[in-house]
Amino acid sequence: MDMLTDIFGVQVQYESWNKQGALPMYIAGSYDFTAAILNGYRCIVLSPTEELVTLPALKKQIKRIQEIENVPVVIKLPTVSSYRRKKLIEGGIPFITGKQAFLPFMGTFLTQENEEALEVTKFMFSTQQLVLMYLYNKSKKIYVSDATKKLPFTAMTMSRAVRQLEATGLFYTTKDGVNKVIESDYSGKELYEKVKKYMMSPVRKIGYLNKADITTDMVLAGDSVLAEATMLNPSRVTTYAVYIKLFAKEKLGNELIDPDEQVRVELWEYDPKQFSEDDMADRLSVALSFEENEDERVEEAIEELLEGVWTE
Numbered sequence: 001m002d003m004l005t006d007i008f009g010v011q012v013q014y015e016s017w018n019k020q021g022a023l024p025m026y027i028a029g030s031y032d033f034t035a036a037i038l039n040g041y042r043c044i045v046l047s048p049t050e051e052l053v054t055l056p057a058l059k060k061q062i063k064r065i066q067e068i069e070n071v072p073v074v075i076k077l078p079t080v081s082s083y084r085r086k087k088l089i090e091g092g093i094p095f096i097t098g099k100q101a102f103l104p105f106m107g108t109f110l111t112q113e114n115e116e117a118l119e120v121t122k123f124m125f126s127t128q129q130l131v132l133m134y135l136y137n138k139s140k141k142i143y144v145s146d147a148t149k150k151l152p153f154t155a156m157t158m159s160r161a162v163r164q165l166e167a168t169g170l171f172y173t174t175k176d177g178v179n180k181v182i183e184s185d186y187s188g189k190e191l192y193e194k195v196k197k198y199m200m201s202p203v204r205k206i207g208y209l210n211k212a213d214i215t216t217d218m219v220l221a222g223d224s225v226l227a228e229a230t231m232l233n234p235s236r237v238t239t240y241a242v243y244i245k246l247f248a249k250e251k252l253g254n255e256l257i258d259p260d261e262q263v264r265v266e267l268w269e270y271d272p273k274q275f276s277e278d279d280m281a282d283r284l285s286v287a288l289s290f291e292e293n294e295d296e297r298v299e300e301a302i303e304e305l306l307e308g309v310w311t312e
Contacts, residue, residue, distance in 0.1 A: 004038065004101060010110075013037040017044055022068050027061050036074075041106055043072040043094070052077065054174050055087050062093065072105040081163075083172035120167045123198045125269045126153050127161040130182075131195055132275055132284055134171075135309075140187060144173075144180040152271070170195055189310045192284070201291045202268040204244055207252025208237075209265045218242045219272050221281040222264065222289060223298070228280060229308060232301040239264040241272035241281045241289075283309050 004010040015035040020028040030053070031046040044065060052058065052075070062073045074094040085102075088095050094103050101110040123131065129151055134142055148158050162182060165171035170191065171184045184191055220228065221241030227234035236259045244267040252265060266289065268281075275282035281289075287302045 004096065010101070010103075011039050017069075019068050023064060027064060030061075038103065039106060041072065041103075043074050043105070044069065045074045045076050045096075047076045051175055051180070052084075055091055055093075058093065059091065072103075074103070081166040081172065082169050083166055086169070087172075120164055120198055122200055123164055124161060125200075125202070126151070126157050127164040128199050128202075129270055129274060130158075130161045130165065131199065132282065134182065134184070135188075135192060135284060136275055136282070138188070141174075141181045141183040143176070144182060147182070151274075168195065168198060189306075192306075196288070199288055201289045202270055202272070202285050203241075203266045203289050204269055205249060205252070205267040207249070207254060207265055207267075208256050208262045209240075209252055211261060211263055213251060214240065214263060215242065215247070217246045217273070218265070219276045219279050219281050221266050221268075221272060221286060223301075225280045225283070225286045226298065226301040226305060229283070230301040230304040232297060237262065237264050239266065241266045241268050243268055243271040243273070246271070 004012050013036065015037070017033045017035040020033055030050055031048055034045040034047070036043055036045050046065075053061065058075070065073050072094055074096060075088070077095060077097050080088070080095065080097050080100065085095075085100070089102055089109070092104055094105065096102075103109075130147060133147055133151065144158065144162060148155060151158070153161065162173060162180075165182065166173065170186060171182055174181045174183055186194060218240040219242075220239065222239035223232065223235050224239040226232040237256060240263055242265060247265075247267060249267055252267075253262075256262060256264070268285075272281040272285065275285070280286075283305050287306055290298060290302060293299065293302075
């Protein structure tokens with residue numbers, strides 16, 4: 001808590017607080033307790049010893065503590081996501097981190113001038129896959145443990161992906177027992193429209209391949225999916241997608257010489273089979289692969305393609 005003085009100029013005095021015995025064990029064992037006087041205001045500071053509980057549960061715990069001593073209760077956290085910060089402020093729950101201090105009993109919300117908040121312009125492709133999993137799940141929440149099992153990430157990569165989601169303000173994490181859960185107040189088409197600005201085309205390279213060299217790692221992609229799923233007329237050249245790590249890109253040619261003997265191949269940054277159905281790349285990723293498209297017919301076909309995602 002020295003940062004309150006060093007960074008924000010708040011005068012702090014510490015005192016011991018030894019009334020945990022009057023609290024239920026699930027509260028007493030979840031925090032380190034300290035009494036403090038901040039610029040003359042006495043409060044109790046809680047430092048969680050495990051992941052912070054949900055907001056409704058936290059409010060109930062604070063109420064129990066204030067039944068013992070009716071003073072403000074301040075939550076001390078190492079960091080706070082933008083969504084949790086918003087909810088704590090809306091709930092009037094005081095908190096401090098290494099860079100921020102919300103102390104409504106003092107009428108204060110302080111932010112370190114050189115704070116470097118996590119700003120997201122584009123997702124990592126691991127984050128993009130996590131979003132796709134969330135959207136296809138058609139639920140308001142997914143368990144991080146389930147996502148870790150189903151997606152080809154390390155635990156560290158998954159943690160970074162979750163932090164990116166939280167930084168957009170469109171997602172937040174909660175706890176279900178010991179399980180971490182990703183949730184959003186949005187779903188379906190509304191969520192996709194809000195989150196797609198952070199997503200990118202999965203296509204890294206495009207080339208042509210002899211039909212005899214098609215592999216089982218490939219699925220239909222591009223306008224071939226549009227032709228299968230919408231009223232768009234099929235192209236003479238079939239398009240496939242394959243994960244770039246599963247294909248020797250030197251096999252691709254740059255020229256289309258014979259459309260009867262060749263196929264078009266997109267090398268993707270993640271496995272197009274991850275969410276594929278019926279040997280076709282997933283619809284959302286296919287839509288994202290047309291980010292440079294200016295053909296109105298294709299735009300209409302993409303809208304038709306995505307309507308199938310939201311209505312199924």
